[in-house]
Amino acid sequence: MESRRVIHGSGAIGRIGGRIALLTLAAVGCILLINVTHPQQVIEARQNMQQQDQPVTASSSEGLYRGQPISQLWARNLPEQAWLPDPQCRHFVTKFTRDNCLEVLLLASFPRSGNTWTRFLLEAASGLYTSSGGPNYIKYVKGESLRQSDENIRNYVKTQKGAELTQLGFIGETSLWTQGTTIAMKTHSFPEPWNATEAKINEYNWAPFAANTTRRAILVVRDPFKALISLKIYSKTQSVLNNDNDWQKLFQGDEWIDFAVYHANHWYKLNRQWVERTNMTHVVIYEHLTKNTMPELQGMLQFLDVQPDPDRMECVRRHLEGRAHNKKHDIVPNNAVYPLHLRGLVWSYIHQLNWVLKTRGYKPLPLDLYSFADEFRDIGL
Template identity: 25%
Template sequence: MSRRFLFVVAACVVMLYFSIILFMLNPLHSARLGYPPIPYRNVPIVDWCKPLQRRSPPGDVVGLASFPGSGNTWLRYLLQQATGILTGSVYLDPGLRMHGFPAENVTDGSVLVVKTHETLHTYRNSIFKSTIILIRNPRDAILAEYNRRHMGHIGTAPKSAFKKKIRRKEGDGIEKNKSKTHKETEWERFVASQMTAWESWHKAWLAVFRGPIHIVFYEALVKDTRRVLRDILNFINYNVTESALTCAITHREGIYRRRKKLKDFDPFTDEMYVQLDIIKNRVLAVIAEYRNKHNDTGSRRRRRS
């Protein structure tokens, strides 16, 4: 083989190596629908209130279950800030592992809680002795998940992503009486499927899970972070000082909350808003029924397995 050929091969290997390194250092990594573009910017460093460590002695395995886009990563961050204890996940997200969550893919009692977006039919959920269910308004959860799929954990999808038309093939089952002037967008199809999934996901968890459940609303977590964190820690029987909570509140923003919003642009239609209100109210009714049945006020654990 010629020296030139060997040089080209070596150069390609080096480029591939550094591409992998850049990807692994990217906190915007997305694991579901491919990998979003890597932004060329400095990655913020997490300022932890105390060094992170495993739980000792290990406790029961506590789930942190949420529908995608509901703020699971941010709540994990707040819990780590308040306790100094690592949180785990049933997934392995390299970006999260490199930037604040080294216990990704750890699912035992050495971590404070274990993240999951799975339904109860997934075998992994049988490990949970109790579960925190984080619930977010379906509008915001669906939009956050769409942003994540396009731009990762803290990015925002561009307006063009909401207007991209779906290429249809002949015989794909589209109704013949559909208007030929309207071509469905990826966003419209995504919202339709996610609304159905959002409702069924929450109903399934509340109906099937047999261990203690603590329900947390994302909006309440944003509005009254200290109280909600305190209630969660009471639920999992983990004591922290007021100064520890204060430190967590002081550092509440972290790097895993989206700050950039689409200005002067609302991707939801009036019809979508009607359907979003319908599914939200149905799930709220199920929550009210669950709490009434189990005498649960939402402030501390009531149910025993």
């Protein structure tokens, strides 16, 4: 795990005119940053904060966010989640904060790289939800869909049957990251470009950054050989919980080769851009997270400005798996799944990303832990 700050002279590409940034209005509530297009949205934001400005009583020692007790930021009357099952830990719950209490950063990864498990760890350890998805870049710069109402969130949690992650306990799925009520936003999209020239390509598939804020992200990187296998299975199941099945037929023939070639390149480009298009990126190696979970989690919390409660962290240590863990399958990276030319191609992207990380001051990738390392690890770079 490692964080680096990169300062760019150009800001994010132009925000639409008339947007107003409201910074820390203590008399109203914990507005850290609101991006609005119309004066009416300012009024609505103030009214909403006035309705929610009473702190929630802590049920336990709750930890700190930027030196402030997290329980004082919690929203009232919204669903909460008890991630930690045993009686000694059940009182450590995860909640939304009031609007704009948190400066949300992006939790980015190539799909099937441990993002959902990382979200569980962050939520259980901090007591703060993570979010996922929209609004997308186009809606965001137009000022659309800036928040979900409390009633909509409650109704969604009560009635939603098709949202798998919500059913598993990731209730932050119901909130928009622009509300500032969650500690991080999951994304598998590319980061928003720095300038208009870069913005001409694929303008919808971006994860936007809030205006007038430092671009910060946590990036989770996993062995692409294993991520590609998991992604191929997910493409058939559309579920974070793998079903028991014989998956061998998915990894045969030209369809699999084409899939792997395309997504290996995508793995490289996505990870590279999350290093290059942020001011501060905290890189988490999935293989390190699985082997040394608590130190890696502590590093992420520090990057998030969270000082966790020690008793809560002890409970997390005893319940590291969470709920959204895949069933075992029999597909492993071997010579049948990855023929020689495909192994060489994927490793070319691994070495390219490793070079990018090293040249920007990060620790290198753990090449020894990646599939087929004996063949391709040492190429003299």
